[in-house]
Amino acid sequence: DAMVIQNPRYQVTQFGKPVTLSCSQTLNHNVMYWYQQKSSQAPKLLFHYYDKDFNNEADTPDNFQSRRPNTSFCFLDIRSPGLGDAAMYLCATSRDRDRGYEQYFGPGTRLTVT
């Protein structure tokens, strides 16, 4: 089945130690998104790629970076995680405006910062 895959599902890192979260998709969608979701809150968009074009949200901290080496993969790098970065990180994809902006979400990676 076509899907969005996130690895790992659970990640524990130390304060200040760089961490990378990965997302892959078999849907061949050209738009990929990274969201941060804290407990009992809606997902908050960090950035998205339209093909290779990177789009950063204005309030996304510089501590967060992303890479998209090809259509299928996208990475979220947190350069120096702080305790406030502990959250669920969701990757999503969509195929341009097809199907009315419908986004397909991965299962998420829960990040713990110790």
Add this chain to the structure above:
Amino acid sequence: AQSVTQLGSHVSVSEGALVLLRCNYSSSVPPYLFWYVQYPNQGLQLLLKYTSAATLVKGINGFEAEFKKSETSFHLTKPSAHMSDAAEYFCAGARMDSSYKLIFGSGTRLLVRP
């Protein structure tokens, strides 16, 4: 301003009772509206979507929603709640600026009592 508002952060129903989760959108949000469900430690799963076709939209798991332009509402209903429906529900609309971004409501946690 574009916004999506969910009334009630928590809704509690008895098993077998009607489920009604409320969502209102600002008139500047285009008619691309979605309901997503999120189970604990999972990503978001699309329940249903409205994309300018039929105003009554049927989704998965017995849920449906009716788009009412005059009331700027897109409430989610299910005739008979099941214990497995207990989850967080998010209403979302697409932004008008063609940025492929979604505007999320704050979410409603559905509790189902036996």
